[in-house]
Amino acid sequence: MGSTGKVALPEHWTELSAARVHRQQCADEVEAIKKTCLSECEKANVVECEKCFPKVLDRMRARYCDAEGREWFSERRAFLNELDVMFTDVKDHKKIDLKSIEDSIASEKEAWYRWVLRMYPQFLSVGDGGADQDELRAMLDDPVKRWEELTERIWEGVGKPANWEADVDSLTDQITVAKNDAASLKQIYINFFFKDSQTGEVVESAQQYLEAYAASDTMSIEQVIDRISQDRKASLMTEPQREHHRNRLDELRRAKMAFEQNRLQNKTRAQASQTPAVSQDLYNLPPCAVCAATVDPKDVLSCSVCQALAHMGGKRELTVWCSDECFEKGAGDHNELEHDCESGDRCVQYEDEDIEMQDWTSNAVACKECIDQKRDTIYCSIGCAASNLSRHRHEKHGLKTAAYDIKKLAVPLWEIVEKTLKEANPGLKYTVVE
Numbered sequence: 398m399g400s401t402g403k404v405a406l407p408e409h410w411t412e413l414s415a416a417r418v419h420r421q422q423c424a425d426e427v428e429a430i431k432k433t434c435l436s437e438c439e440k441a442n443v444v445e446c447e448k449c450f451p452k453v454l455d456r457m458r459a460r461y462c463d464a465e466g467r468e469w470f471s472e473r474r475a476f477l478n479e480l481d482v483m484f485t486d487v488k489d490h491k492k493i494d495l496k497s498i499e500d501s502i503a504s505e506k507e508a509w510y511r512w513v514l515r516m517y518p519q520f521l522s523v524g525d526g527g528a529d530q531d532e533l534r535a536m537l538d539d540p541v542k543r544w545e546e547l548t549e550r551i552w553e554g555v556g557k558p559a560n561w562e563a564d565v566d567s568l569t570d571q572i573t574v575a576k577n578d579a580a581s582l583k584q585i586y587i588n589f590f591f592k593d594s595q596t597g598e599v600v601e602s603a604q605q606y607l608e609a610y611a612a613s614d615t616m617s618i619e620q621v622i623d624r625i626s627q628d629r630k631a632s633l634m635t636e637p638q639r640e641h642h643r644n645r646l647d648e649l650r651r652a653k654m655a656f657e658q659n660r661l662q663n664k665t666r667a668q669a670s671q672t673p674a675v676s677q678d679l680y681n682l683p684p685c686a687v688c689a690a691t692v693d694p695k696d697v698l699s700c701s702v703c704q705a706l707a708h709m710g711g712k713r714e715l716t717v718w719c720s721d722e723c724f725e726k727g728a729g730d731h732n733e734l735e736h737d738c739e740s741g742d743r744c745v746q747y748e749d750e751d752i753e754m755q756d757w758t759s760n761a762v763a764c765k766e767c768i769d770q771k772r773d774t775i776y777c778s779i780g781c782a783a784s785n786l787s788r789h790r791h792e793k794h795g796l797k798t799a800a801y802d803i804k805k806l807a808v809p810l811w812e813i814v815e816k817t818l819k820e821a822n823p824g825l826k827y828t829v830v831e
Contacts, residue, residue: 412468415466415467416469418573419468423456426456427453430443433449454487458481462477470505470506476501479501515538533551583610586610587607590621646744647733685718685723686727687723688719690723692719698717698718698719698724699717699718700736702810708818709768710771711771712771712772737775739789740776740777744777745777746777760779761778762807763809764776764782765805765806766796768813774793775810783807786807790806
């Protein structure tokens with residue numbers, strides 16, 4: 398899979414990870430020089446030792462100016478040249494000290510952070526912390542703004558993960574141990590980037606990227622994140638079109654659901670002269686769902702799905718309307734609120750504009766487990782259930798689902814409804830509203 402844009406943030410995160418390792422190596426070696434100085438030169442402060450202090454400076458200089466591999470400062474040549482001069486000046490006892498060098502490094506690293514965040518504005522835009530994105534970008538360009546304040550606001554904007562420092566330390570340690578073991582490194586990245594640390598489950602919307610990364614021997618984690626970034630950009634560009642499509646789908650759903658209710662049995666007229674059984678539920682009716690008027694049990698419009706579930710013994714209450722006018726006014730909103738496609742934004746009709754929309758309710762299916770539990774979990778089609786039912790069964794029923802089992806586990810909604818209504822009310826006369 399080729400990259401279509403700049404390699405995104407993990408490359409720079411990798412640079413920071415390498416910097417943590419090399420910084421610790423430098424600190425360990427400097428500490429060893431200090432201990433040797435104390436034992437051999439009897440100097441409590443290495444700065445006072447003409448023999449050992451230059452060794453410390455040389456090691457610190459090499460940490461930056463002679464570093465191998467990519468780190469955050471590797472391409473910042475002007476900074477490295479300036480740093481080289483500063484270390485030379487300290488060795489020559491000119492008017493400069495280590496504090497000045499440390500301040501220079503900290504300032505340059507801050508500039509590098511700002512550069513990374515400016516280069517990838519989507520890093521800020523995907524944040525869910527509610528911060529003003531324009532304000533965050535303005536802060537990045539304001540050199541007067543204190544770094545501590547800036548980082549705190551960015552955390553607010555993107556959302557600060559719990560235990561993030563410990564997680565990064567743990568990940569860095571794992572990467573250090575794995576080193577050049579490509580298989581181990583890939584598994585580390587899979588666990589960290591694609592799976593929930595608490596449950597071990599693949600995080601939402603990550604499955605396709607995980608599969609591509611796991612199946613490739615050449616794809617880097619940077620390329621995967623780059624693909625995610627490019628897909629997000631493409632998604633944002635088509636969002637207006639998808640929003641229009643979504644609104645149109647909602648209109649069609651409401652209209653078709655109301656039509657299907659009519660087709661099946663929306664208007665039921667109980668005949669008082671008939672002796673066969675009629676469920677008592679139809680005599681103890683709630684008020685009209687629109688105007689709250691009392692509903693005549695001899696001439697009632699009802700929601701077929703709610704009525705069927707009530708007859709099954711579920712917790713769903715009847716939803717009725719007192720007149721054709723109230724039915725036309727309230728049925729669409731009721732169906733959208735109570736019986737909409739369980740997939741939500743994952744509905745296949747949102748993903749594929751070529752899918753036929755006219756037959757939404759006649760093609761609707763329901764989760765068999767939920768029907769058995771006298772509840773309704775509805776999908777607009779068997780295709781939508783094939784894409785989303787396994788997630789529902791795992792989250793709500795704790796069950797794993799093979800793709801080939803979907804058709805057996807998603808039952809046609811209107812067959813269930815019609816069968817239930819006829820069995821529960823053999824003495825009821827149904828009249829279709831035209």
